[in-house]
Each structure stands twice: as C-alpha cells, then as structure tokens.
Amino acid sequence: MQDEKVFIDQLLHPKTQHEAFRELLQLYQKPLYNHIRNIVLNHDDTDDVLQNTFIKVFQNIKNFKGESKLFSWMYRIATNEALSFLQQKAKKQGISNVEAQQKALNKLESDVFFDGDEIQLKLQKAIATLPEKQQLVFKMKYFEELKYEEISEIVDTSVGALKASYHLAVKKIEEYLKVN
Amino acid sequence: MKEFNLDKEPKIATGFKTPEDYFESFEARMLAQLPKEESKVIAFPVRKLYIVSAIAAVILAFIAIPFYFNSNTTLEPISVESYLSYQLTTEDIIEKLTPEDIVAFENTLALSNDGMEEYLSETQNLDFYLNE
Numbered sequence: 001m002q003d004e005k006v007f008i009d010q011l012l013h014p015k016t017q018h019e020a021f022r023e024l025l026q027l028y029q030k031p032l033y034n035h036i037r038n039i040v041l042n043h044d045d046t047d048d049v050l051q052n053t054f055i056k057v058f059q060n061i062k063n064f065k066g067e068s069k070l071f072s073w074m075y076r077i078a079t080n081e082a083l084s085f086l087q088q089k090a091k092k093q094g095i096s097n098v099e100a101q102q103k104a105l106n107k108l109e110s111d112v113f114f115d116g117d118e119i120q121l122k123l124q125k126a127i128a129t130l131p132e133k134q135q136l137v138f139k140m141k142y143f144e145e146l147k148y149e150e151i152s153e154i155v156d157t158s159v160g161a162l163k164a165s166y167h168l169a170v171k172k173i174e175e176y177l178k179v180n
Numbered sequence: 181m182k183e184f185n186l187d188k189e190p191k192i193a194t195g196f197k198t199p200e201d202y203f204e205s206f207e208a209r210m211l212a213q214l215p216k217e218e219s220k221v222i223a224f225p226v227r228k229l230y231i232v233s234a235i236a237a238v239i240l241a242f243i244a245i246p247f248y249f250n251s252n253t254t255l256e257p258i259s260v261e262s263y264l265s266y267q268l269t270t271e272d273i274i275e276k277l278t279p280e281d282i283v284a285f286e287n288t289l290a291l292s293n294d295g296m297e298e299y300l301s302e303t304q305n306l307d308f309y310l311n312e
Contacts, residue, residue: 018214025207033203037196047206054210116195123192142186143194170186177184 004070011061021058028071029054031144032078038139039082041104041124043113049085053078072153079136079154101128119177126176130169137162138169 010020032053037046056077064073090100105128108114108121116124127135136155140146141162148159155162186192277285 018211021214022207022211025210029203029206033198033206034194034196038194041196043196043198047202050206051210055213058214113197113199114195115197116193120192120195124195174184174186 005066008061008064008066008070011058024057025054028074032074035075035140035144036078036082038143039079039136040086041101041108042111045085045089049078049081052085053081056081068153072150075150075154076156083132097132122177122180123173125180126173127169129176130172134165134169134172137165138173141166142170 007020007023010016011024029050033046033050036049036053037043040046040049053074057074060077064070068076086097086100090097093100093103095103105125108116108124127138130138133155137151140151140154141148146154148162151157151162152159157165
C-alpha cells in the first residue's frame with residue numbers, strides 16, 4: 001500500500017474518502033471476515049460484526065494517531081467487536097460464554113456455510129476447550145498465519161508471551177485430537 | 181491412540197464458506213452507507229450569537245420606531261370621530277361651540293323646517309326639549 005499517512009488523509013478528505021474507503025474494503029474485507037468468522041463461527045453473525053467493524057473504522061479514522069499500523073488498528077477493532085458481540089449474544093440467551101460457544105459449535109454441522117470434514121470439526125471443538133486468549137492466539141497464528149509481531153500489536157501482548165500461549169494451545173489441541 | 185502433531189500434519193483449513201459474491205455485495209453495501217459529501221456546518225460560538233442578536237435587535241428597533249410614531253401622527257378622521265364619541269358628551273361639545281360654529285353647521289346640514297319638524301316628531305323626548 002502507498003504511504004499510510006497519505007492514505008489516511010485520503011480517508012479523511014470528503015473529496016477522496018469514497019475511493020479510499022473502497023480501497024480499504026478491497027484490502028481488508030477478506031482478512032477481517034476470516035478473523036471475525038474464526039471467532040464467531042457463524043456467517044450471518046460475521047456479516048453483522050464485519051459491518052460494525054468497518055463503520056467503526058470509518059467513524060474513528062479521524063482519531064487514529066498512527067501509533068500502530070492501520071492494519072493492527074483495524075484488527076483490534078474487529079477483535080473487540082467480535083468478542084463483545086459474543087458476550088452480548090450469550091447475555092441475551094441467559095447463558096455463559098462457554099455455553100454459547102458450545103451451542104454455536106453444535107450448529108456448525110448443519111451450517112450451510114460450513115463444509116468442514118471430520119478433522120476440521122474436531123479441530124474447532126478442540127479450540128473451544130481453550131481459554132479465550134489462547135483461542136485467539138491459536139486462530140490468528142494457525143488459520144490466519146499472522147506473524148507474532150503482528151499479533152503482538154493487535155492483542156497488545158509481548159511476542160514471548162504469545163509464543164508461550166501458542167505452544168500451550170497446540171499441546172492441548174494435539175492432546176484433544178489424540179484422545180477424541 | 182494415534183499421536184497427533186499439528187506441525188507435521190497437513191494444514192487443516194477452517195471449513196468456513198461464504199455465500200457467492202458475498203464480498204462484492206458487502207463492498208457495495210458498505211459504500212452505500214458512507215455519508216455523501218456534505219456542506220460544512222460551521223459552529224457559531226454562543227457568545228458571538230448573543231452579540232449578533234443584540235445588534236440585530238437594535239437595527240430592528242431603529243427601523244421600526246419611525247413607523248410606529250408616524251402611524252400615530254396620521255390619524256384618520258373616522259378614528260377621531262370615533263374617539264370623540266366615546267370620550268366627550270353632547271354637553272361637552274355644545275359648551276365648546278360658538279354661535280359662528282352653529283351657523284356653519286346649519287349651512288352644512290342645510291336643514292329645512294319640514295325636515296326639522298319631521299325629526300322632532302319622531303323624537304321621544306320632545307316634551308323635555310320644549311320645556312328646557
């Protein structure tokens with residue numbers, strides 16, 4: 001991408017923002033969709049969260065200080081939106097976050113937008129056994145193939161801590177897959 | 181129990197799919213939500229607003245006052261008559277009339293004797309006037 005500062009200026013200027021926002025969508029809608037989908041699992045929910053994410057990005061771009069990369073800033077918004085969406089959904093249903101995730105997993109088998117085989121479904125179930133932070137780190141590293149440095153900027157955790165978290169997550173998942 | 185090593189096994193994909201043309205329609209939906217280029221709304225400081233309001237009020241007063249006073253000085257004859265009929269009694273008017281005024285009235289009214297008799301005959305208090 002061109003110089004990020006110039007691009008942000010284009011997003012802020014009324015004359016150029018439409019075209020700049022189109023470019024932003026083309027660049028980030030797929031990776032952010034995948035990131036959110038990995039957290040909320042269901043397509044329709046992902047669609048809602050992705051919309052909210054881009055709306056927030058557009059509304060808050062004027063406050064973006066450039067302290068982190070635009071990429072990390074957007075991922076951070078998407079992560080927060082997805083996690084708070086899950087919390088609100090569980091609250092509405094009067095169940096815990098863990099129960100809500102279990103419910104979403106059970107629905108996955110009949111989901112028309114999930115064509116995973118047995119091992120893919122097992123992996124999702126194995127991930128669901130992990131604590132929230134480990135789940136997040138594992139998905140970002142394993143599925144989304146982000147670098148530790150990038151994840152570090154998104155979740156505001158040191159690279160060392162992330163490596164330890166990922167290593168622990170892998171061990172638990174391998175154990176789950178071995179047993180199940 | 182089979183050992184499982186994530187790093188050695190082929191990469192396991194998520195298995196998630198998206199509806200056909202989802203990203204194209206998503207882009208269009210998002211772009212449609214963008215605000216159109218708006219004319220800028222310039223915030224007007226409250227203190228300045230008070231000052232401008234005060235100036236406007238003074239200018240308005242300067243324009244309105246002459247109209248107000250002019251309208252009082254050019255009175256219509258009907259308004260004067262109406263005002264006098266409420267404020268003055270017949271006795272007040274008679275008191276102010278001079279013989280010359282009465283002659284002038286008679287000339288203006290051009291009263292005939294027949295007309296006078298006819299008027300008096302219709303007046304209910306004729307006896308009272310005759311005895312005065």
